[in-house]
Amino acid sequence: MIRPAELAAIKAGTVDLAFRRWAKPRVVVGTRMRTGVGLLEVTSVEQVSVSSLRAEDARRAGAPSLAALKQALAARQEDPAWRIGLAYAGSDPREALRAAVPTAEELATINARLDRLDASSSYGAWTRQTLDLIDLHPTVRAPDLAAQVGRETADFKKDVRKLKELGLTESLAIGYLLSPRGEAVVDASLPAPRQRAQKADGTPVPRNIGAPATRALREVGVTTLEQVAAHSAAELAAIHGVGPIAITRLREAMAERGLAYAGE
Template sequence: MLFRREVLEGIAGGRIDRVFRVWAEPRVRAGSTQRTWAGIIVVDSVTPVTPEEITEEDAVRSGFEDRAALLTALSKSTKQGGYHRVMLHLGGPDPRSELAANTDLTDRELADLTTALDTVDARSRRGPWTRRILRLIEEHPGLRAQDLAERLDRDKLPFKADVRRLKALGLTESLETGYRLSPRGEALMTYLRSSPE
């Protein structure tokens, strides 16, 4: 599921505990989780609802001013299907966020990260790419994934998959638009610049 920034802020702050979606079939199920910049979102339940079953409380607890505003937003969806109420909560921080914030890296940890990048590059069918993408993100924080991918003559979706691999190492962070290096990523790039390739 995609979440607007204000919705994630509301979930993180405890003001929002449900969202509504138009789906032919539910895209998530109770117990599933999703990583976001705000933390791990946990789905508590997914229930099909009719417009009549949507309450004022539903509207307020999903970030809308009132029921009419929520129903208007749902009616504008271009997706086919029925309405679904998704109850959810913040399960805790994304472990990758804690990893990404760590800049107190030993020389051994920096060397291990470098080895991890080398391993990813060695397994790539198109040759080394990890440092190139890290440099690109460092030089263009907040640039759209499509624009970053075009600078490397890449398609957007495979490019985004590569960025997710770097994020799993704690080296990048997703922004509302584009990416930036995490503090950990910045520490690694400083280390790489001071070390012979």
């Protein structure tokens, strides 16, 4: 429910509040949430009356004005309003895990975990099949991958998320990739390491730009923020499929890394 611009502002420390209409709190102090910018921690939760809100509340929530904040809370007035304190709590630990090539002991632990996932499945062993499928068909749409193994897309995605929790896969706007950790697990089961296409150096474009924009950029060879920075916003906006929202989100993602569109 937190928009990308608000996530970036929370990470930067310029936004530290959110307001919600909930029948009862859905988070507690100390709750940590994984987001597109890393971990956010809930620092406070308190019920408030909308009439008591002030301009400072709106500023700290990233709202354009107090009136806009109150308007956002106008719906579902039968539910109380809650003020939630938020703070950036660091990068997603799965990022470091994905990059960590496992030791022999860690490989044994990972394989034991995969065995348990297979054993608990009602449809048989799936973990190695799914890792191999993603490895051989990177950046392919989840529905297309699921169809190759006769699975429903929703169930297939749910299983891939289990592999992601182990640091073995990465989710893209379109499809998936094996992480270096996942590649090591697959290679350990093969007679020799698999030869893979070299990945582009740099920071991948964020998932939140949407599949149409991702696909359009990919078609012109732009897959990283560093490659985006070689173009002007006008150049990319002229590509069919790259709309204003994608342009804004790319700008925000680049700003976090000290990058910008050419000419900006």
